[in-house]
Amino acid sequence: MKILTVDVGTGTQDIFLYDSRLDLENGLKLVVPSPTMIVHRRLKQATHIRQPVLLTGVTMGGGPSGWAAEDHIRAGLALYATSEAARSFNDDLDAVQAMGVVLVSDDEARRLPADVLRLELRDFDFDAIARSLEPFGVSLGDLAAVAVAVFDHGNSPPDYSDRQFRFDYLDRRIRAENRLSAFAYRADEAPEIMTRLQAVVQSAKQSVHTALGEIPLVVMDTAPAAVLGATFDSQVQARERVLIANVGNFHTLAFRLGPGGIEGVFEHHTGLLDLPKLEALLRALAAGSLTHAEVFGDNGHGALIYHDQPLLLDEGAGFGVVVTGPRRGLMRGSTLRPYFAVPFGDMMIAGCFGLLAAVADVLPELGEPIRGSLSGAGGGTAPWDA
Numbered sequence: 544m545k546i547l548t549v550d551v552g553t554g555t556q557d558i559f560l561y562d563s564r565l566d567l568e569n570g571l572k573l574v575v576p577s578p579t580m581i582v583h584r585r586l587k588q589a590t591h592i593r594q595p596v597l598l599t600g601v602t603m604g605g606g607p608s609g610w611a612a613e614d615h616i617r618a619g620l621a622l623y624a625t626s627e628a629a630r631s632f633n634d635d636l637d638a639v640q641a642m643g644v645v646l647v648s649d650d651e652a653r654r655l656p657a658d659v660l661r662l663e664l665r666d667f668d669f670d671a672i673a674r675s676l677e678p679f680g681v682s683l684g685d686l687a688a689v690a691v692a693v694f695d696h697g698n699s700p701p702d703y704s705d706r707q708f709r710f711d712y713l714d715r716r717i718r719a720e721n722r723l724s725a726f727a728y729r730a731d732e733a734p735e736i737m738t739r740l741q742a743v744v745q746s747a748k749q750s751v752h753t754a755l756g757e758i759p760l761v762v763m764d765t766a767p768a769a770v771l772g773a774t775f776d777s778q779v780q781a782r783e784r785v786l787i788a789n790v791g792n793f794h795t796l797a798f799r800l801g802p803g804g805i806e807g808v809f810e811h812h813t814g815l816l817d818l819p820k821l822e823a824l825l826r827a828l829a830a831g832s833l834t835h836a837e838v839f840g841d842n843g844h845g846a847l848i849y850h851d852q853p854l855l856l857d858e859g860a861g862f863g864v865v866v867t868g869p870r871r872g873l874m875r876g877s878t879l880r881p882y883f884a885v886p887f888g889d890m891m892i893a894g895c896f897g898l899l900a901a902v903a904d905v906l907p908e909l910g911e912p913i914r915g916s917l918s919g920a921g922g923g924t925a926p927w928d929a
Contacts, residue, residue: 544912545685546902550692550765550894551666552577553606553792554869558672559895560681563912566919567887567896571681574891578666579608586611589660595621597647597655598628600664601742604693605631606793608664616643623647623655627742628664634698634705634738667691667743669750687909689751690727690761690898692768694794695739710835710845712736713808717849721804723771727763727901740764761905763898766796766810771897773867773884774800775917784854786829787884788821790868794844795821799828799854806850809833811843813870822877825864829854867893 544563549556558573576584586608589596596615609632615622622644629639629646640646647655673683699708712734716725730747733740740762747760769789779785784806788797795816799807807828816824827833828846830853835845856863862882866874867890874881886896900917903910 544687544909545683546688546690546899546909546913547669547672547683547686548690548692548895548898548902549667549672550768550892550898551604552694552765552869552894553579553604555580555891557892557895559892559899560676560683561899561913561916563916567916571676572889572892572895573672573675575675577604578664578668579604579606582662582664583607583611585660585662586615590615590618590620593618593620595656595659596623597652597659597661598622598624598631598664599649599652599661600625600628601745602627602630602738603664603666603742604739608632612644613642621645621659623652623659625649625652630738631664635701665742665746666693666739667746667750669747669754673754684755686751686755686758688759688761688902688906689747690763690902691743691747692763692765692894692898693739693743694765694791695737697734697736698738706839706842706844710810710839710847713810713844714847717805717808717847721849722904723767723774723798723800723805723897724763724901724904726767727761727898727905729905730760730762733762759906759909761898761902763901765894766791766794767798768894768897768901769867770796770798770800771900772886772893772895773865773897775886775896775900776865776884778862778882779865779884779886785865786825786854786856786863787865787867788825788874790821790866790870790873792869795868795870797825797828799850801850801854803850806852806854807831807833807846807848809838809843809846811838811841813873815842816873818873818877821873822879825879826856829856 546561548559560571696705699705730744784801795813796810833846838846863879866881903913
């Protein structure tokens with residue numbers, strides 16, 4: 544059984560092809576530029592040669608692509624976009640127009656001059672992944688499922704904080720289903736308010752289902768996927784209760800985990816954190832004293848405590864906090880004795896392992912071989928014997 548897992552971040556998209564016949568360490572993997580970085584670079588090139596640009600496609604992650612779009616407009620160059628593509632920068636289309644983006648219909652887009660550079664936006668490009676693997680003799684024609692993770696603020700109502708909207712969503716999911724895989728969904732069950740997840744589903748239907756038929760698709764939030772993946776590090780598995788921080792390029796999200804599930808969580812913007820502030824947040828989350836008002840008031844998303852019993856970080860030998868994520872180096876030298884998780888020997892695809900574990904929960908018909916592989920009981924065949 545093969546499952547394609549894709550963890551889409553700000554800097555990179557991390558790709559792991561699971562094969563139930565192999566030990567996980569022998570699975571094929573790619574770490575390549577993220578879709579928003581690809582768009583960023585192509586917009587920069589267009590700005591350099593002073594070429595107008597049309598953005599089409601679906602809603603995708605912003606950040607670098609949004610900054611490049613602003614630079615393009617500031618250079619006095621035209622930037623056109625269809626409505627769905629424009630929502631990559633802001634769900635409020637009035638705000639997108641205020642940036643200087645010219646909104647066009649599909650018909651108007653088709654009538655733009657031939658010298659306009661056309662860029663199709665999407666977080667998940669199945670065809671590009673398949674083409675990348677093909678020269679190495681790897682086919683994606685026999686997949687049992689596809690799983691994709693993206694970060695999604697959701698479509699907040701007008702005049703309602705998108706930070707609060709996302710944290711309301713996190714709270715609802717934890718209270719409804721207290722496990723990290725609660726943030727994963729079958730394609731047809733993804734919440735309508737999570738517009739980026741919905742866009743991934745749309746992209747998959749246009750590519751995966753065209754190529755392979757109606758195979759299952761699972762979509763998930765990136766940070767819970769990374770934290771879930773980190774739990775498969777052998778050192779982390781030995782702990783009954785643990786604090787795991789995913790230090791991402793844009794967002795830092797930490798979960799306090801125990802036998803009953805999620806005991807507490809906070810989410811903040813990584814760019815607003817230094818080591819002393821992050822240590823203070825982690826200590827307060829462990830102690831159960833961290834408040835939503837404290838984090839939200841500092842321009843973060845918020846904090847919630849679900850379990851009163853503190854997690855003591857400073858007792859005993861070993862590590863105090865588990866850390867993963869591309870900016871985990873922020874925790875180097877911390878007095879919390881951070882342990883940098885390397886599930887199955889690779890931190891960069893921790894999110895893919897988390898996606899794989901979530902697939903076992905969301906698609907129980909595929910669960911047995913996946914759980915066997917994640918426990919080390921499955922696989923075992925050498926690649927040349929597979």
